[in-house]
Amino acid sequence: MNDHTRPVGEDDLMAYMDAQLPAGRHNAVETFLEQNPAVRARISVDNAIRDDLRRRLNPIIEQPIPDRLRVDAILRGLREARFRRIRTVAACVALLCIGSAVGWGARGMLPAPFSSGQQALMMATVADAVAAHRVFSVETVHPVEVGAAQEPHLVQWLSRRIGHRLAVPDLAKQGYVLMGGRLLPAGDQAAAQFMYENGSGGRLTVYVRVSPGDDTRFRFVGSRGVSIFSWIDQGLGFAIVGTIDRPQLLALADSVYQQLDPQHRPAPSDL
Amino acid sequence: MSDLAAQIEPHIPSLRRYARALLRNQEAADDLVQDCLERALGRWHLRRHDASSRAWLFAILRNLHLNNVRQLARRGVHVEFQEADGYASPDGDGERTLIVRDALHALATLPEEQRSLLLLVAIDDFSYQEAADLFKVPAGTIMSRLSRARANFRSAIEGGARVTLRRVK
DSSP, rough: OOOTTOOOHHHHHHHHHTTTTGGGHHHHHHHHHHHHHHHHHHHHHHHHHHHHHHHHHHHHHSOOOOOGGGGHOOOOHHHHHHHHHHHHHHHHHHHHHHHHHHHTTTTTTTTOOOOHHHHHHHHHHHHHHHHHHHHHHHHOOOSSSSGGGGGGHHHHHHHHHHHHHOOOOOOOTTEEEEEEEEEETTEEEEEEEEEEHHHSSSSEEEEEOOOOOOOOEEEEEEEEEEEEEEEETTTEEEEEESSSHHHHHHHHHHHHHHHHHHHOOOOOOOO | HHHHHHHHHHHGGHHHHHHHHHHSSSEEEEEEEEHHHHHHTGGGGGSOOSSSSHHHHHOOOHHHHHHHHHHHHTTTTOOOOOOOOOOOOOTTOOHHHHHHHHHHHHTTSHHHHHHHHHIIIIIIOOHHHHHHHOOOHHHHHHHHHHHOOOOHHHHHHHHHHHHHHHHOO
């Protein structure tokens, strides 16, 4: 069919607006628009909308390019990222070598490290303890289920539910006063959380659940602003969580450990 | 290297404009452009030499945007960016500003595919063939999608303008 006589379609109208119409179709489209004022009106509305949109967006085109988007800056960033990656890998390899050497040299000298099953359980304990800390330590109306005023009842109740005799550590010497505690789910078992507060409103939680296995050393984890020390002692897994730095939290973890341990052994080293 | 800059930098203003129209927040838009440039420069040697670098850059930016939106949706994050008010209409005419603002709001109500298609063809002057390559459909399909996008855009503006005028009175 000849290019001039083919009827005008929606595709022609789009191409007309977008200046992508083949030269041979121009007359056909213009004749069509003269005969169809409604379509012509629609096209001019669409054109006006496009012009408005351009006016609105064009100031961005005229702005200078921000420094961080220059090709040189991007290339520099890519080079630095590559260098950082290489350095990280190198550091990991070095640490692995040192770690293996130290581990081999020190075999039998230190308390048992985590076995892999224990490792998984401790990771779950830490994750649950951190989640419970984040949820309840910001609570203003009901931070605890049973308040410190009913401490004997709190201890008796949580001990029965956990299936282990618990004691509430006294952290007054470090400036933290017991607020109370609550019962939490831990898989299909129960866990207990004790909450403390210092004079400036800083809160600390001690999380306890049954964790079969050998006793372990303290283990430190930092996670998005909170610090955690965790350990297993005589069948119980502990995690102490707070938004304070590592040395301060270590002193508190040490105190918790001492108080809960009947034989008053020295605290396990911070490793 | 300056050769590379000469090939890429002329497209940065229009990439920023496209990103800004997708995200409606200049800071987030520039982050997207930065991601796009990092991706492009990291794979510069992989691009097809017959393809235009402009179309290639726009395709990378759009894919990154779609990935971000999908990821946010998976994490249940509601994507809503505040609109900065830095772009008054240059002619300073109040009525015009209202219509112009409505055009951007109305654009944001369209599905991403229609929004991108309108921006690429009507604002960045992509040819139908370039748009067809980017969306991986035939050129004829681009024209019918464009017609549908324009109809939706028009009715979104007409609906939005009434709301705005009522609020102004």
